[in-house]
Amino acid sequence: xxxxxxxxxxxxxxxxxxxxxxxxxxxxxxxxxxxxxxxxxxxxxxxxxxxxxxxxxxxxxxxxxxxxxxxxxxxxxxxxxxxxxxxxxxxxxxxxxxxxxxxxxxxxxxxxxxxxxxxxxxxxxxxxxxxxxxxxxxxxxxxxxxxxxxxxxxxxxxxxxxxxxxxxxxxxxxxxxxxxxxxxxxxxxxxxxxxxxxxxxxxxxxxxxxxxxxxxxxxxxxxxxxxxxxxxxxxxxxxxxxxxxxxxxxxxxxxxxxxxxxxxxxxxxxxxxxxxxxxxxxxxxxxxxxxxxxxxxxxxxxxxxxxxxxxxxxxxxxxxxxxxxxxxxxxxxxxxxxxxxxxxxxxxxxxxxxxxxxxxxxxxxxxxxxxxxxxxxxxxxxxxxxxxxxxxxxxxxxxxxxxxxxxxxxxxxxxxxxxxxxxxxxxxxxxxxxxxxxxxxxxxxxxxxxxxxxxxxxxxxxxxxxxxxxxxxxxxxxxxxxxxxxxxxxxxxxxxxxxxxxxxxxxxxxxxxxxxxxxxxxxx
Numbered sequence: 001x002x003x004x005x006x007x008x009x010x011x012x013x014x015x016x017x018x019x020x021x022x023x024x025x026x027x028x029x030x031x032x033x034x035x036x037x038x039x040x041x042x043x044x045x046x047x048x049x050x051x052x053x054x055x056x057x058x059x060x061x062x063x064x065x066x067x068x069x070x071x072x073x074x075x076x077x078x079x080x081x082x083x084x085x086x087x088x089x090x091x092x093x094x095x096x097x098x099x100x101x102x103x104x105x106x107x108x109x110x111x112x113x114x115x116x117x118x119x120x121x122x123x124x125x126x127x128x129x130x131x132x133x134x135x136x137x138x139x140x141x142x143x144x145x146x147x148x149x150x151x152x153x154x155x156x157x158x159x160x161x162x163x164x165x166x167x168x169x170x171x172x173x174x175x176x177x178x179x180x181x182x183x184x185x186x187x188x189x190x191x192x193x194x195x196x197x198x199x200x201x202x203x204x205x206x207x208x209x210x211x212x213x214x215x216x217x218x219x220x221x222x223x224x225x226x227x228x229x230x231x232x233x234x235x236x237x238x239x240x241x242x243x244x245x246x247x248x249x250x251x252x253x254x255x256x257x258x259x260x261x262x263x264x265x266x267x268x269x270x271x272x273x274x275x276x277x278x279x280x281x282x283x284x285x286x287x288x289x290x291x292x293x294x295x296x297x298x299x300x301x302x303x304x305x306x307x308x309x310x311x312x313x314x315x316x317x318x319x320x321x322x323x324x325x326x327x328x329x330x331x332x333x334x335x336x337x338x339x340x341x342x343x344x345x346x347x348x349x350x351x352x353x354x355x356x357x358x359x360x361x362x363x364x365x366x367x368x369x370x371x372x373x374x375x376x377x378x379x380x381x382x383x384x385x386x387x388x389x390x391x392x393x394x395x396x397x398x399x400x401x402x403x404x405x406x407x408x409x410x411x412x413x414x415x416x417x418x419x420x421x422x423x424x425x426x427x428x429x430x431x432x433x434x435x436x437x438x439x440x441x442x443x444x445x446x447x448x449x450x451x452x453x454x455x456x457x458x459x460x461x462x463x464x465x466x467x468x469x470x471x472x473x474x475x476x477x478x479x480x481x482x483x484x485x486x487x488x489x490x491x492x493x494x495x496x497x498x499x500x501x502x503x504x505x506x507x508x509x510x511x512x513x514x515x516x517x518x519x520x521x522x523x524x
Contacts, residue, residue, distance in 0.1 A: 075104065075105075075106050076103060076104065076105045076106070076115040076116070077105065077106060077107075077108040077113050077114045077115050077116070078095075078096060078099055078105045078106065078107055078108065078114060078115070078116045078117075078118070079107075079108050079109070079110065079111040079114035079116070079117045079118070080092045080095060080096065080107070080117075080118045080119075080120060081118075081119050081120070081135065082120045083119075083120065083121050083122040083128075083131070083155070084120075084121070084122025084124060084155070084156070085122065085124075085312070086223060086270070086272055086311060086312075087178075087225065087272055087273075087274065088120050088121075088122055088155055089223065090223040090224075090225050090272055091120060091154070091155070091178055091181055091225075092118075092120045093215070093223070094181060094182075094208075094212055095118060095120070095154070095181050095184060096216075097212065097213050097214075097215060097216055098181065098182055098184050098185065098211075098212065098213060099116065099184055099185065100213075100216070101213035102184075102185040103185065111139055111142065112142060114142075114149070115146075115148070115149060115150065116149075116150045116152070116188070117139055117142070117149065117150070117151050117152070118151075118152045118153075118154060119132060119135055119136070119152070119153050119154065119155070120154045120155045121153060121154065121155035121156060121157035121158060122155060122156055122157070123155075123156040123157045123159075123160050123238050123242055123415070124156075124237075124238065124239075124415075125410065125413050127413075128156075128157050129157055129160075129161060132153060132157050132165075133168060133169060136151070136153070136169050136171075136172065137169075139151060140169075140171055143171045150173045150174065150188055150191065151171060151172050151173050151174075152172065152173060152174040152175070152176065152184075152187075152188075153165050153172055153174075153175050153176075154175075154176045154177065154178070154181055155177075155178060156177075156178065156238065156239070156242035156243065157242075158175045158176060158177055158201055159177040159178065159201045159241075159242040159243070160238065160241070160242055160417075161175075162175060162199055162201050163175075163199055165199075166197045166199065170197070172197060173188070173191045173197055173198070174187045174188060174191055174197065174198045174199075174200075175197070175198070175199040175200070175201065176199075176200050176201065177200070177201035177202070177203070177242070177243075178228070178242070178243050179202065179203050179204055179207070179208055179228065179243070179244065180200045180201065180202060180204065180208070181208060182207070182208040182211035182212060183200055183211075187200060203229075203244040209225075209249055209253065214260060215257070215260070215261060215264075217261060217264040217265060217266055219266075219464055219465065219493075219494070220265060220266055220267040220268060220462060220463075220464060220493070220494040220495075221266065221267070221268045221269075221270070221462070221464060222261045222266045222268075222269055222270070223269075223270050223272050224254065224257055224258055224261070224269050224270070224271055224272065225249070225272045225273065226248065226249050226254050226271050226272065226273055226276065226279050226281070226295065227246060227247060227248040227249060227273040227274075227275075227276065227278070227279050227281075228243060228244065228246070228247050228273070228274070229243045229244040229245045229246045229247055229274060230243065230245070230246060230274040230275055231245045231246040231275075231278075232275060232314060232316070232352075232354070233352065234341075234351055234352050234353060235350065235351050235352045235418060235419040235420040235423075236351055236381065236384065236412065236415065236418055236420040237415070237418060238415045238417065238418055239274050241417055241418075243274060246274075246275060246278055248279050248280050248281040248282075249281055250281055250282050250283075250284075251281040251282065251283045251284070251290040251294075251295065251298075252283070252284050254271075254281065254295065254299075255295075255298055255299065255302070258299055258302055258305065259302050262302055262303060262304030262305050263304070265304075265494055266304070266305070267304065267305065267306045267307060267462055267494065267496070268305075268306065268307035268308070268309065268462055269299065269305060269307075269308060269309070270308075270309040270310065270311060271295075271296075271299070271308070271309070271310040271311075272310075272311065273310075273312070274312065275312070275313070275314045275317060276292065276310050276311060276312060276313055277292045277310070277313040277314060277317040277318065277319075277322060278292070278314060278317045279291065279292040279295055280292075281295065291319070291321070291322075292310075292317070292319075292322055293319065293321040293322040293324075293325045294321075296308065296310075296322075296325050296329060296332060297325065297329065300329045300331050300332070305331065306331060306462070306496060307331055307333055307462060307479070308329070308331050308332045308333065309333055309335070311337045312337055312339060312379075313336065313337065313338055313339075314339070315338060315339075315340065315353075315354075315355050315359070315360050315363055316353075316354045316355055318338075318363045318367070323363070323366050323367055323370050324370055326367055326370045326371040326374065327369075327370030327371050328370075333479040333480070333481075334371050334373050334374040334375065334479055334480060335374065335375050335376075335377075335405075335479060335480045335481045336367065336374060336375075336376055336377075337376075337377045337378070338363075338364075338376055338377075338378055339378050339379035340360050340378050340379070340380070340398065341353060341379055341380060341381050342380065342381060342384065342387075342391070342394075342395050343357055343391075343394040343395035343396070343397060343398030343399070344357070344387070344390075344391035344392075344394040344395060345357055346386070346391060347384050347386070347387055347391050347395075350384065350385070350386060350420075350423070351381075351384065351420070352419070357394070357398060360398075361398070361401065361402065364376065364402055373480075375403075375405040375450065375480045375481075376402060376403075376404055376405060377404060377405055377406035377407055377408075377481070378402075378404050378406075378407050378408075379407065379408045379409070380395065380399075380407055380408075380409040380410075380439060381409075381410060381411075381412050382395075382409065382410070382411050382412065382432055382435045382436045382439060383411045383412045383425075383427045383429075383431070383432030383435060383436075384412045384420070385412065385420060385423035385424055385425045385426070385427070386423065386424075386426075387412075387427060392435050395439065396438070396439065396442060399439070399442055399443065399446070400442070400446075403446055403450075404443055404446060405443075405446065405447050405450050405480070405481075406443065406447055406481070407439075407440070407443045409436060409439055409440055409443070410436070411429070411432040411433060411435075411436050412425070412432065448504070448506075450480075451482065451504035451505075451509060452504045454478075454482070454501045454504065454509060455501050455502065455503065455504050455509075456500070456501065456502075457500070457501055458498050458499065458500050458501075458514055459478045459479070459482075459484065459498070459499055459500075459501055459509075459511070460478070460479060460496060460497075460498060460499075461476040461477065461478060461484050461486075461496070461497050461498070461499045461511070462476050462477060462495075462496055463475075463476040463488065463492045463493050463494065463495055463496075463497055464476045464477065464493065465493060466490065466493075467485045469485060470485070472487055473485045473486060473487055473488070474486060474487070474488040474490070474492060474493065476497075476499075478509070482508070482509050483507065483508045483509070484499055484501070484508065484509045484510070484511050485508055485509070485510055485511070486499050486510065486511040486512055486513055487512070487513070488513055492516060495516065497513055497514075497515065497516050498513070498514040498515045498516075499511035499512065499513055499514060500512050500514050
């Protein structure tokens with residue numbers, strides 16, 4: 001080896017005179033007679049020496065340029081705007097993964113520099129379609145500046161509207177549903193080849209997961225979708241019509257994805273589904289079906305995974321085995337999002353929720369018996385058709401009884417194509433808004449009390465990123481889903497730390513690090 005290195009060094013020190021390696025040009029001498037070169041004899045009997053002039057212009061040499069270095073390929077940019085739930089956030093990440101894998105596309109936060117602009121839409125709220133067309137109008141001028149720009153609409157509004165989007169906004173190039181996002185490269189290619197807009201809002205069963213590239217991890221937390229669709233058909237909801245019926249991913253596929261995430265440094269996974277606890281995944285043998293509780297038990301055993309969350313759950317799917325899992329699995333956090341929607345049995349029946357207020361409270365009691373200290377968030381719809389003041393007060397009473405910590409709450413909005421759209425909506429909007437404000441004030445009051453009770457306690461925090469408020473601070477989440485900010489070194493990102501809570505603020509907690517060594521999850 002040493003001899004080889006020496007030989008290479010000797011060769012490097014004696015370059016050929018006719019091929020100067022320090023130049024970008026090849027110097028090719030002409031015949032001596034026609035050259036301005038001259039020969040100076042050396043010592044007698046020594047061969048003549050050849051001297052080349054220093055200025056090429058004074059020489060009869062031909063200057064032949066080398067091939068120019070190829071310009072680096074321009075990295076194509078993707079801008080995505082995401083509306084709605086965590087499932088949409090997950091889907092947007094997968095859109096980016098698919099296009100990065102196929103075309104090397106990178107994410108940008110600036111639509112003006114994008115080569116592809118996608119809107120991942122949500123149709124749960126009223127006037128969702130109008131919001132989409134408003135956003136499309138804001139980027140239309142970019143299409144005029146760059147005719148090669150691809151503009152696409154995905155998500156639930158795309159599933160609902162389909163071709164109507166292109167008819168109203170002809171500059172839209174592709175329309176795709178939640179189940180066809182994996183076909184994005186093909187849709188873009190077909191658009192360019194044909195010159196016509198492409199629409200694909202079909203429901204290929206679970207196909208998209210088989211076509212997904214490996215996830216690109218950006219931090220210690222990750223979403224994992226374990227099922228698609230909904231088969232509950234609540235009277236107010238469009239999800240069964242935009243995402244299809246419930247379909248569960250194979251059991252082993254979910255475990256392999258989570259194990260791969262753990263290998264990449266992920267410490268916390270959130271399992272996603274429209275009704276995530278309705279999961280019924282086929283096992284490898286094909287004969288047995290794994291329910292959600294079994295899946296949690298297996299995820300709990302994956303090395304490297306230290307926290308497990310899931311959303312969104314349905315009260316009807318809170319089985320005895322699942323409730324017991326909350327007590328038996330320390331990595332399953334003591335926090336649960338469990339939508340109830342209303343506290344009046346009359347309204348729950350009209351919503352076709354499939355349970356009563358008493359049954360819901362029974363589930364909560366059993367959960368807290370299995371896992372003392374468990375906190376709950378929920379969804380509420382205010383002003384559903386037929387809701388009286390007495391009905392609303394029953395919802396307020398349920399909020400007090402359960403002690404909900406957080407909520408996603410909205411006034412009822414009529415969704416075309418749903419059974420509730422045919423009900424008479426006779427509650428004035430002003431009254432709906434007044435009720436909504438009262439409900440949110442109560443939830444905020446209860447959340448503030450829970451935060452205040454945490455002051456002085458030591459909480460186990462997964463450090464996620466630098467704090468947005470102060471670059472000297474780090475930010476992470478407690479097990480009960482509180483954002484906690486504290487002073488710490490960036491090297492702690494991705495690690496568990498113990499933090500003493502010193503102050504409760506409106507939306508966050510302030511803490512001080514007690515130890516950077518993560519203690520094992522304690523079983524309450």
